[in-house]
Amino acid sequence: xxxxxxxxxxxxxxxxxxxxxxxxxxxxxxxxxxxxxxxxxxxxxxxxxxxxxxxxxxxxxxxxxxxxxxxxxxxxxxxxxxxxxxxxxxxxxxxxxxxxxxxxxxxxxxxxxxxxxxxxxxxxxxxxxxxxxx
Amino acid sequence: xxxxxxxxxxxxxxxxxxxxxxxxxxxxxxxxxxxxxxxxxxxxxxxxxxxxxxxxxxxxxxxxxxxxxxxxxxxxxxxxxxxxxxxxxxxxxxxxxxxxxxxxxxxxxxxxxxxxxxxxxxxxxxxxxxxxxxxxxxxxxxxxxxxxxxxxxxxxxxxxxxxxxxxxxxxxxxxxxxxxxxxxxxxxxx
Numbered sequence: 322x323x324x325x326x327x328x329x330x331x332x333x334x335x336x337x338x339x340x341x342x343x344x345x346x347x348x349x350x351x352x353x354x355x356x357x358x359x360x361x362x363x364x365x366x367x368x369x370x371x372x373x374x375x376x377x378x379x380x381x382x383x384x385x386x387x388x389x390x391x392x393x394x395x396x397x398x399x400x401x402x403x404x405x406x407x408x409x410x411x412x413x414x415x416x417x418x419x420x421x422x423x424x425x426x427x428x429x430x431x432x433x434x435x436x437x438x439x440x441x442x443x444x445x446x447x448x449x450x451x452x453x454x455x
Numbered sequence: 456x457x458x459x460x461x462x463x464x465x466x467x468x469x470x471x472x473x474x475x476x477x478x479x480x481x482x483x484x485x486x487x488x489x490x491x492x493x494x495x496x497x498x499x500x501x502x503x504x505x506x507x508x509x510x511x512x513x514x515x516x517x518x519x520x521x522x523x524x525x526x527x528x529x530x531x532x533x534x535x536x537x538x539x540x541x542x543x544x545x546x547x548x549x550x551x552x553x554x555x556x557x558x559x560x561x562x563x564x565x566x567x568x569x570x571x572x573x574x575x576x577x578x579x580x581x582x583x584x585x586x587x588x589x590x591x592x593x594x595x596x597x598x599x600x601x602x603x604x605x606x607x608x609x610x611x612x613x614x615x616x617x618x619x620x621x622x623x624x625x626x627x628x629x630x631x632x633x634x635x636x637x638x639x640x641x642x643x644x645x
Contacts, residue, residue, distance in 0.1 A: 339527070358495050362510070372512050374520030377488050378528050400497050 342369050343383060344422075346376075347407060347415040350389060354406035380405060388414055466496035466504040469514060476518035484525055488517065548578060549639040553632025556593060560624045568597070568624070575635065585638045589631045596627030 342364070349360055357380065361373035370376060383389045388411035394404045407415070462470070470493055477485040492511065496504050511517065552574035559567020575581070575589050600623040607616025 357491050370520070372517045372520045373492070374488065374517035374522075375524045377484060377491070377521055378524035381484070381487070382528050382531075400494055402494055403491065 338369055341422075342375075343379060344415060344418045345369055346379065346383060347388060347411055347418070350405055350407045351412070351415060354392070354404040356394075356402040356404050358402075360405070383411070387411075461497055462493075463496075463499060463501040463504045465501055465508060466499060469504075469508050469511075470496065473514035473517065476514045477521065480518060480522050481525060484521055488521055492517075546636055546639060548574075548580070549632075549636045552578060553628075553635055557625065557628040557632055560597075560628065568593075568628075571628075578635075578639070580640045581635065581638055582641070585635070589635055593624075593628055593631050596624050600624050 345364065345367075346360060349355060349363055357376055358373065360380075361370065361376045364370045364376065365372065370379075380389065380391075384391060384405075387408055389405045390408055391403050391405050393401055395401045470489060473492060474485070474489055477488060480488075495511070496507060499507060552571060555567060555574055556571025559569075559571045561567075563570075572590055572593060575586050575593075578586065581589075600620045603616045603619035603623070605616070607613045607619075610616075
């Protein structure tokens with residue numbers, strides 16, 4: 322049973338990450354162009370992706386959608402890296418997500434907040450429920 | 456990746472493991488991951504490479520994560536297609552067309568069979584070449600049957616002609632019907 326709950330918790334985390342990781346990548350790119358390893362280091366340490374493996378298909382998707390572009394940087398000849406930066410579309414997409422995210426997360430937090438009035442010890446009949454009081 | 460001084464021994468080992476772990480991944484994804492991580496390990500000495508490898512993690516995990524994420528991309532692409540392409544396709548129409556084509560020849564001579572041909576022509580879930588091939592096969596069988604009937608008419612073996620006339624369309628249309636049922640929904644609607 323505990324194992325089942327654990328799996329469910331994992332699954333919730335996975336489902337949540339799926340929707341937002343792409344915007345987190347856009348967010349990481351908003352200040353400066355960045356390369357894959359640097360992005361993955363941040364996202365892994367924040368627990369948003371499991372490994373750098375997740376990042377590549379995700380970057381490919383963002384590139385296909387025209388939200389980011391990749392440029393080879395050859396200034397460090399020993400380590401030529403692919404730098405990703407936001408396109409104007411990517412910037413706009415991030416702006417829209419930002420505008421939605423704050424009210425969304427606030428709304429969810431309000432709803433799922435631990436209900437103090439229902440915690441054990443307090444009187445449950447404080448809020449009468451139809452049909453239960455006889 | 457060919458010169459030993461550009462990649463330390465741990466880096467070479469790691470990249471080889473990564474390459475084999477990604478064997479089942481799409482070719483472009485495999486190329487991108489290996490090229491990018493090879494770039495990260497390029498020019499590092501053994502200690503520095505080992506430290507970077509420890510941060511990167513198990514190549515099998517990286518390969519599994521990449522494949523899982525790539526499948527999600529594929530699923531999203533599929534999700535963008537019209538709903539009717541992804542829905543399980545009902546075989547009711549091709550079954551009805553096969554029955555009308557086969558039984559129509561006998562129950563409502565000529566007319567029933569022609570209705571079957573029209574149903575084939577109108578079936579939007581068959582590729583055009585499937586429809587043409589089916590109609591041609593059915594018509595050819597009918598012509599052979601009629602020819603057999605005419606050729607043997609009035610001869611001693613007229614019964615052979617009659618038998619061919621009765622049996623050839625049946626066999627041909629059963630085959631055409633089976634073919635049509637298998638082909639239903641395999642091509643995008645025209």
